[in-house]
Amino acid sequence: MADLRVDLLAHKATRDGKPIQLQRREFKLLEFLMRHAGQVVTRTMLLENVWEHHFDPQTNVIDVHISRLRQKIDEGFERPLLHTVRGFGYRLGVDA
Amino acid sequence: MLSVLRSTSVRLALGYAVLFVASSLVLVGLLWWRMAGYLDHKTAAVIRADTQAIRDSLRVEGLPGAVEMIDERLRQVADGSAVYLLADSARKPLAGNLQSWPADIEAKSGWYQISLLLNDKLRTIRIEEVALPNGFYLLVGRDIRDQTEVRALIIDGLSWAALSALVLAVAGGVLVQRAVLRRVENINRTASAIVRGDLARRLPTRGTTDELDQLSQTINLMLQQIEDLIEGIRNTSNAVAHDLRTPLAELRAQLEGMVLAGSSREAMLEGIQKALADIDRVIGIFNALLRLAEIDSGVRRSGFRRVELTELATEVADLYSPLMEEKRAVFDVTMGSRLAVNGDPHLLAQAVGNLVDNAVKFTPCDSAVSLHIEPCTDREIEIVVADNGPGITDADKPRVTQRFYRCKTNGEAPGIGLGLSLVAAVARLHDGTLTLRDNHPGLIASLKLPIAPQSPRI
Numbered sequence: 348m349a350d351l352r353v354d355l356l357a358h359k360a361t362r363d364g365k366p367i368q369l370q371r372r373e374f375k376l377l378e379f380l381m382r383h384a385g386q387v388v389t390r391t392m393l394l395e396n397v398w399e400h401h402f403d404p405q406t407n408v409i410d411v412h413i414s415r416l417r418q419k420i421d422e423g424f425e426r427p428l429l430h431t432v433r434g435f436g437y438r439l440g441v442d443a
Numbered sequence: 444m445l446s447v448l449r450s451t452s453v454r455l456a457l458g459y460a461v462l463f464v465a466s467s468l469v470l471v472g473l474l475w476w477r478m479a480g481y482l483d484h485k486t487a488a489v490i491r492a493d494t495q496a497i498r499d500s501l502r503v504e505g506l507p508g509a510v511e512m513i514d515e516r517l518r519q520v521a522d523g524s525a526v527y528l529l530a531d532s533a534r535k536p537l538a539g540n541l542q543s544w545p546a547d548i549e550a551k552s553g554w555y556q557i558s559l560l561l562n563d564k565l566r567t568i569r570i571e572e573v574a575l576p577n578g579f580y581l582l583v584g585r586d587i588r589d590q591t592e593v594r595a596l597i598i599d600g601l602s603w604a605a606l607s608a609l610v611l612a613v614a615g616g617v618l619v620q621r622a623v624l625r626r627v628e629n630i631n632r633t634a635s636a637i638v639r640g641d642l643a644r645r646l647p648t649r650g651t652t653d654e655l656d657q658l659s660q661t662i663n664l665m666l667q668q669i670e671d672l673i674e675g676i677r678n679t680s681n682a683v684a685h686d687l688r689t690p691l692a693e694l695r696a697q698l699e700g701m702v703l704a705g706s707s708r709e710a711m712l713e714g715i716q717k718a719l720a721d722i723d724r725v726i727g728i729f730n731a732l733l734r735l736a737e738i739d740s741g742v743r744r745s746g747f748r749r750v751e752l753t754e755l756a757t758e759v760a761d762l763y764s765p766l767m768e769e770k771r772a773v774f775d776v777t778m779g780s781r782l783a784v785n786g787d788p789h790l791l792a793q794a795v796g797n798l799v800d801n802a803v804k805f806t807p808c809d810s811a812v813s814l815h816i817e818p819c820t821d822r823e824i825e826i827v828v829a830d831n832g833p834g835i836t837d838a839d840k841p842r843v844t845q846r847f848y849r850c851k852t853n854g855e856a857p858g859i860g861l862g863l864s865l866v867a868a869v870a871r872l873h874d875g876t877l878t879l880r881d882n883h884p885g886l887i888a889s890l891k892l893p894i895a896p897q898s899p900r901i
Contacts, residue, residue, distance in 0.1 A: 408763055411765040411766050411769060412762075415765055
């Protein structure tokens with residue numbers, strides 16, 4: 348997508364050719380977002396698919412994970428890829 | 444009359460009366476049987492002694508001696524209750540008080556019971572016939588009217604006894620019924636008052652240990668439990684109404700403001716998104732309530748399986764570690780290996796998650812939160828979550844697990860007051876316990892769960 352590439356086999360991600368250091372969970376999160384690129388992904392969907400938890404955390408714990416991922420993939424780049432859709436969740440994609 | 448018969452105590456009394464009469468019958472019957480046997484035996488002994496004496500005097504003194512003896516005996520027993528007859532081989536009377544040989548008595552020696560008219564009275568006589576030497580025949584008999592009289596007496600007495608037992612039993616039953624009925628009526632009246640809505644009413648008790656009093660005490664305990672439950676429901680309903688009204692009122696104000704201000708499209712979108720967040724909060728409260736209700740109903744037990752707590756807690760810790768890092772709090776996670784419980788993995792994760800969530804929420808920056816899981820006894824695993832937050836006062840500790848209860852010290856912290864309620868409910872579902880202790884400063888939440896048996900349940 349755009350200049351973001353994810354190698355599922357090697358468990359590596361690059362943006363604009365530069366490697367991004369991701370922890371296991373962060374990689375899983377990015378993978379899920381990539382598979383649903385362009386779609387809005389809710390917090391519940393992330394919890395169930397990335398953490399395999401079927402419960403609602405009371406605090407904004409997912410937001411924190413997302414913001415950390417955002418730091419890694421969007422920081423230093425002109426066009427952000429990971430967007431927050433207020434009231435719904437998140438969307439990975441090139442803004443129209 | 445029918446209503447009296449329908450009363451339990453009267454039926455009981457009648458039952459006792461029947462039982463009493465039956466047992467009297469058995470008792471008197473036995474008495475009669477033994478007494479009749481004794482009298483029979485005694486009569487037979489007297490007759491046999493007479494027979495022997497007459498036989499002896501016939502042998503020693505001849506016929507005149509025997510006749511003399513019979514006459515002598517008859518003189519002694521003049522009322523006709525004794526019968527003697529000495530006859531020759533042709534059954535012709537030689538001595539005694541019978542005019543002729545009785546037709547009922549055959550030639551054969553032995554015992555007979557005959558009816559005779561003697562001294563103008565019809566008598567029942569038990570008689571022995573003996574063949575004496577030299578062709579003589581002897582009849583010796585005794586009136587057994589006494590025995591018949593005793594029998595009549597007994598039957599008579601028994602009838603009276605039965606009758607009075609019946610009367611006493613019925614009268615007693617009625618009295619007992621009245622006494623019992625008054626107390627039952629009392630209970631009934633109180634229960635009716637409670638049905639009409641006066642839940643504070645209690646059954647009168649006497650402080651004794653009789654059955655009715657015990658029943659009343661048990662019912663009172665039940666009423667107390669019902670009242671507590673209703674009070675709990677009332678509190679919950681109030682809390683639900685209150686907690687739902689706030690976001691809904693905010694939502695309404697939001698939308699109203701947008702309409703009145705005639706905002707731009709951008710501002711509208713912004714407002715709608717805020718509205719959605721408010722709606723999510725309301726839905727969140729409902730979801731939490733529904734989940735609590737589901738847990739309390741116990742239906743989730745059917746989905747119990749072996750759950751490795753280590754795995755589960757690692758996931759939870761992993762989920763929350765960025766939040767800890769944001770607060771620069773040390774997150775100390777230690778756990779033993781192979782810690783398995785029987786339970787619902789999602790609920791257990793939610794419970795551990797809620798405890799960690801609370802710890803993260805309340806612990807100040809640059810502090811420490813710990814999550815320990817280890818066996819505490821042979822049968823229990825303890826999950827301990829400790830933080831350095833404000834803690835919970837002793838007064839609040841029992842109340843924080845109630846639905847919607849939020850400590851006043853919480854201030855602006857987000858939450859709906861259902862987190863610990865859910866942990867407590869999950870603990871109950873898994874036959875475990877949730878205890879809260881002070882960490883000086885902070886809170887130690889300890890969730891104890893029974894260890895799963897070694898082999899996974901099939």
